[in-house]
Structures are given as C-alpha cells and as structure tokens.
Amino acid sequence: MPRENFNDLQAFVLVAREGSFTRAAAQLGVSQSALSHTIRGLEARLGLRLLTRTTRSVSPTQAGERLLQTIGPRFDDIEAELAALTELRDKPAGTIRITTAEHAADTVLWPVLERFLPNYPDIQVEISVDYGLTDIAAERFEAGVRLGDQVAKDMIAVRIGPDLRTAVVGAPSYFANRPQPTTPHDLTAHTCINLRLPTHGGLLVWEFEKDGQALNVRVEGQLIFNSSTPRLRAALAGFGLALLPADMTEPHVAAGRLVRVLDDWCPTFPGYHIYYPSRRQSSPAFALLIDALRYRG
Numbered sequence: 130m131p132r133e134n135f136n137d138l139q140a141f142v143l144v145a146r147e148g149s150f151t152r153a154a155a156q157l158g159v160s161q162s163a164l165s166h167t168i169r170g171l172e173a174r175l176g177l178r179l180l181t182r183t184t185r186s187v188s189p190t191q192a193g194e195r196l197l198q199t200i201g202p203r204f205d206d207i208e209a210e211l212a213a214l215t216e217l218r219d220k221p222a223g224t225i226r227i228t229t230a231e232h233a234a235d236t237v238l239w240p241v242l243e244r245f246l247p248n249y250p251d252i253q254v255e256i257s258v259d260y261g262l263t264d265i266a267a268e269r270f271e272a273g274v275r276l277g278d279q280v281a282k283d284m285i286a287v288r289i290g291p292d293l294r295t296a297v298v299g300a301p302s303y304f305a306n307r308p309q310p311t312t313p314h315d316l317t318a319h320t321c322i323n324l325r326l327p328t329h330g331g332l333l334v335w336e337f338e339k340d341g342q343a344l345n346v347r348v349e350g351q352l353i354f355n356s357s358t359p360r361l362r363a364a365l366a367g368f369g370l371a372l373l374p375a376d377m378t379e380p381h382v383a384a385g386r387l388v389r390v391l392d393d394w395c396p397t398f399p400g401y402h403i404y405y406p407s408r409r410q411s412s413p414a415f416a417l418l419i420d421a422l423r424y425r426g
Contacts, residue, residue, distance in 0.1 A: 134171070137167050137168075137171040138171070140153070140168065140171075141171055141179060141180075141193075141196070142197060144180065145187075145188075145193060145197045146197075146201070148188060149187060150165055168180060175192075178193070179192060179193035179196060221249050221252055222251035222414060223251075223252065223414045223415075224252075224254075224255060226255045226257065226272075227255070227256055227270060227271065227274060227403070228257045229258060229259075229273065229275075230260055230357075231356045231357050231358060232357050232374050232377065233275075234256050234274075236290070236374075236376060237289055237422070238256060241289075241422050244421075252414045254418070259327070260324075260326060260355055262275065262279065265404075265405065271405060272404060272415075273403070273405070274402070275401065276293070276399055276400070277399025277400060277402045278398065278399050280404045281404070283406075283407065284405060284406060284407065285406070286404040288401075288423070288424045289403050289423060290400040291400050291424065291426050292399060293375070293376070293398055294375040294395055294396070295372055295373065295395045295396070295398075296372070296374070296395055297310075297316075297335075297389065297390050298370065298371055298388065298389050298390070299364060299370045299387065299388055299390065300365055300387060300388070303320075303364075303367045303369065303370070307319065310391055312391070313335070316335065316346050316348050317346070317348070319348070319370050320368070320369035321335075321350040321369050322360045322371040323349075323353040323354070324353070324354060324355065324356075324360060325354070327355060335348055337396065338394065339393055339394045344394070348370075350370075351368065352368055357373060357374065357377060361373055361377055365381060365386055365387065375395070403419065403422055
C-alpha cells in the first residue's frame with residue numbers, strides 16, 4: 130500500500146471508534162464531506178466496504194471490524210511511542226564532551242557538576258584534560274574551557290569563573306640557602322619548574338606586570354611538566370620556584386609549606402570561559418549546563 134494511504138487508515142480508525150463522521154472530522158480538522166471522500170477512496174482501493182452508514186450512526190462491517198482490531202492497536206502503539214519520544218526530548222539527556230585545563234576542571238567545573246548532575250541523571254559529561262588549544266569541532270567536543278584571552282573570536286564565550294592571579298612560590302627549604310627574588314629579573318639566578326605548552330611545543334614564558342610595565346621571563350630548571358599538580362608537588366618538595374594559579378598555592382602559603390614571592394609583579398588576568406561554535410544548535414542538556422556554569426559573581 131502506498132505510504133500516503135496510512136493517513137486514510139488513521140482516518141478510518143477514528144471514524145470507526147467515534148461512530149460518527151462529524152466527531153471524527155472535528156478531531157482531524159477536516160470537513161465531513163472530505164472525510165467521507167477519504168473513506169470511500171480507501172474502500173475503493175481495498176475493494177471492500179468497511180463502514181455501514183445510516184442516517185443516525187456509523188459502524189464497521191465485518192471486514193471493517195477486522196481491520197480495526199488489527200491496525201487500531203498498532204496506531205495506538207505508534208502514538209504512545211511518539212509521546213514517549215516527545216517526553217525524552219523535553220527531558221534533558223545526552224552526552225556533553227568538554228576539553229579543559231586541569232585547574233579549570235578542579236576549581237570551576239567539578240564544583241558545579243557535583244551539584245548539577247544528581248538532578249539530571251540522563252545527562253553524561255565527559256571531561257578531557259588538555260593544555261593544548263583543541264579544535265573542538267574537529268575533535269567532536271561540545272565545548273572547551275580556557276582563559277578568556279585564549280578563546281577564539283569566532284566562538285561564543287560565557288564566563289564561568291572570576292578573574293585569576295598567578296603566584297610565584299617556593300618551599301622554605303628551597304630558600305634556606307638562597308635569597309628571595311625581588312624582581313622578575315632575579316629569576317634567572319633561580320631554579321624554576323617549567324610548564325611545556327603542547328600546542329606550540331615550547332615552555333611557558335612567565336609573564337609579569339607592575340605599574341603598567343610588562344615583563345616576560347624565560348626561566349630554567351631541572352623539571353618540566355605539562356600540568357599544574359606535579360609542578361605544585363615539586364615546589365612543595367623544594368625543587369625550585371613554580372608559577373601557579375594563586376588559589377592553588379594559598380592553603381600551602383597559609384600553612385607555611387610555601388613562600389610567595391614577587392607578589393606585586395603578579396598580574397590579574399581574565400578568568401575561565403566556556404566556549405562553543407556560534408553555529409552550534411544547543412540541546413536542552415547543554416543549555417542547562419551552560420546556565421549552571423555561568424559566573425554570577
């Protein structure tokens with residue numbers, strides 16, 4: 130049977146169940162004469178009379194009753210499944226893949242996800258920690274999280290954290306036989322713990338600023354890492370000075386395990402933003418997560 134005839138079968142089921150062309154036509158939003166024409170066409174194609182019409186009622190014939198019992202439940206199943214799919218669409222669900230740096234994952238994403246995910250059990254979030262500036266479209270990520278000044282101009286960016294500061298820290302044991310640096314230039318005489326940037330393959334240049342004067346310093350040392358936690362661990366062990374997000378160092382500075390230096394040279398810079406392509410069609414799950422992450426400080 131041609132696909133378009135399924136509409137005619139649905140019309141038949143409704144007329145047979147309602148026992149009335151008038152009521153069925155009202156539900157379908159068509160005229161009574163148009164509905165009658167549809168049923169006559171269906172009967173002509175099947176070569177069978179499906180409905181007995183009187184001036185007061187409409188009832189299925191034996192063939193019509195058999196057809197109604199056969200296809201009626203199937204149409205009910207289809208309608209029930211379509212309703213279930215609609216509920217699924219309205220119920221936030223799906224997987225959201227995010228690429229981010231370790232510090233952002235620990236300090237911004239996880240505190241929000243810890244509160245957010247229990248309320249939405251059908252949402253899955255995959256976090257990929259990577260210091261490289263990943264092409265989120267090519268790598269099939271829904272979004273990325275980076276510092277505000279690292280986000281490409283063609284992306285939609287939403288701030289998800291406050292401005293940040295860096296801190297230069299070293300363990301008391303490291304300073305036992307060394308003077309503390311008073312200017313960034315002094316760092317050339319110190320052992321420093323470096324960060325390698327995977328996107329460019331080079332080492333992070335330590336950036337400083339004071340009274341409008343910017344100063345960049347390339348430092349040297351025995352250790353090079355590609356994430357923050359090992360650099361913090363090495364600094365705590367006295368292997369050198371580390372440039373880290375200030376909030377990572379604060380508990381250790383307060384406890385006396387680290388000493389902060391060059392504080393007046395450490396600038397503030399734009400905090401973390403979540404970004405995604407402007408052409409992206411946001412799912413309900415993605416929109417909810419963006420709203421939960423949005424910085425409101």
